[in-house]
Amino acid sequence: MELGPCRVCGCPALARCSRCQEAAYCGPECQRADWQIHKQSCHRSREAPAERLQVPAVPAGPAGQAAAVAPKQKEIEWDAVRAMLGQAPARPSDDRADEAAGPAEPRVSGASPGWQSSPTHPTTPAPFDVHLVGKNNVEVAQAVVAKLKERGVCVIKAGAERAFHKAVHMEAKQLWDAGAYTSASKGSPSSPGSHEITFNARDDKVICLSSSVLDALGKKVQALKKVDEQLANFGWGIKQILEDQLGLSLTKRTPGMLSCYDGQKVPDAQYGFHVDNPYMTNMAVPDDGRRLTLIFYISDGQHWDVQKDGGALQVCMSDPRRAPSSTAEALTHPLFTVAPDCDTLVAFWSHTMFHAVLPVTGTKPRFALSTWFMGS
Numbered sequence: 001m002e003l004g005p006c007r008v009c010g011c012p013a014l015a016r017c018s019r020c021q022e023a024a025y026c027g028p029e030c031q032r033a034d035w036q037i038h039k040q041s042c043h044r045s046r047e048a049p050a051e052r053l054q055v056p057a058v059p060a061g062p063a064g065q066a067a068a069v070a071p072k073q074k075e076i077e078w079d080a081v082r083a084m085l086g087q088a089p090a091r092p093s094d095d096r097a098d099e100a101a102g103p104a105e106p107r108v109s110g111a112s113p114g115w116q117s118s119p120t121h122p123t124t125p126a127p128f129d130v131h132l133v134g135k136n137n138v139e140v141a142q143a144v145v146a147k148l149k150e151r152g153v154c155v156i157k158a159g160a161e162r163a164f165h166k167a168v169h170m171e172a173k174q175l176w177d178a179g180a181y182t183s184a185s186k187g188s189p190s191s192p193g194s195h196e197i198t199f200n201a202r203d204d205k206v207i208c209l210s211s212s213v214l215d216a217l218g219k220k221v222q223a224l225k226k227v228d229e230q231l232a233n234f235g236w237g238i239k240q241i242l243e244d245q246l247g248l249s250l251t252k253r254t255p256g257m258l259s260c261y262d263g264q265k266v267p268d269a270q271y272g273f274h275v276d277n278p279y280m281t282n283m284a285v286p287d288d289g290r291r292l293t294l295i296f297y298i299s300d301g302q303h304w305d306v307q308k309d310g311g312a313l314q315v316c317m318s319d320p321r322r323a324p325s326s327t328a329e330a331l332t333h334p335l336f337t338v339a340p341d342c343d344t345l346v347a348f349w350s351h352t353m354f355h356a357v358l359p360v361t362g363t364k365p366r367f368a369l370s371t372w373f374m375g376s
């Protein structure tokens with residue numbers, strides 16, 4: 001049964017909120033991470049005893065990642081969901097099981113006109129804006145925030161060693177060869193609280209690297225776990241400057257999402273133009289809290305040629321402070337191309353920047369690890 005994307009990270013959802021039966025999540029971490037936001041609309045769907053809405057706020061900070069919000073609301077019975085999928089139950093430290101999830105099939109409509117559009121052609125990839133090697137944390141944070149302020153996207157050279165890239169690529173590829181990725185979302189709600197979804201032309205397959213998945217996979221994801229930690233450190237590392245210069249306060253982040261676009265299995269695998277958190281666009285969906293998208297590209301170490309291999313990330317260079325209302329409007333702006341080459345980290349605003357993954361035309365799978373930081 002397709003539930004569409006997880007409200008938080010976009011991975012395929014496994015169950016719905018057991019109270020309103022509407023918000024869909026891939027796992028307990030995302031459900032918890034979303035509770036402060038979801039509770040504002042959850043009670044509108046179903047009446048519930050007041051105490052079920054009382055969730056203590058947890059201070060934000062580096063340790064305040066997705067898992068830090070511990071709602072007392074009635075949670076989805078994640079163990080039952082895992083059992084349904086033939087997966088092992090969570091360990092005692094993971095979630096408490098409360099109530100079986102009874103997801104309803106979403107009503108599906110076609111794409112709304114003017115919202116989705118096919119990707120355009122690759123242009124020459126932009127050079128790196130920031131090199132991490134040889135800079136201290138404050139210099140990095142200042143340079144990254146300056147670029148985000150100026151144009152909403154920043155391309156960073158991570159400076160990791162070749163052996164590390166190889167290890168990360170090998171892990172992503174082994175999981176791919178083992179068939180561990182699942183189909184990413186095929187749609188998102190077209191209006192708040194609605195089951196009606198619109199397709200968003202997304203051809204990747206994903207694995208949500210929640211802490212339970214990381215624990216279960218253990219050594220198989222050692223290097224990927226390191227990348228996930230580095231992404232977290234990077235986001236928390238620019239937190240203070242973001243706050244000082246833009247008044248944006250990052251509060252928590254989603255678990256890492258490992259994605260793969262496989263041009264061999266899905267010719268021209270791509271992701272059409274979209275905004276990750278499109279609440280400011282004409283889609284009129286609720287704000288899911290996401291503000292900063294971080295993506296680290298994982299390739300086999302060979303140069304990724306966007307002309308030959310395709311798969312470039314293309315970002316519409318609109319005013320970074322506000323989202324264009326539609327793809328058509330976004331595409332009136334120049335396009336900025338990023339090559340999904342290893343050692344490349346890209347940061348952009350989740351709520352204002354339209355972007356797309358251009359068709360993967362070569363035979364190499366295109367891997368990336370992404371995380372989204374929430375903020376207010």
Ligand SMILES: O=C(O)CCC(=O)C(=O)O
Pocket residue numbers: 010259271276295312313340355356357368370
């Ligand atoms: O992998 C990329 O370059 C971008 C993917 C993307 O836009 C997304 O997952 O929302």
Ligand SMILES: [Fe+2]
Pocket residue numbers: 274275276355
């Ligand atoms: Fe995106």
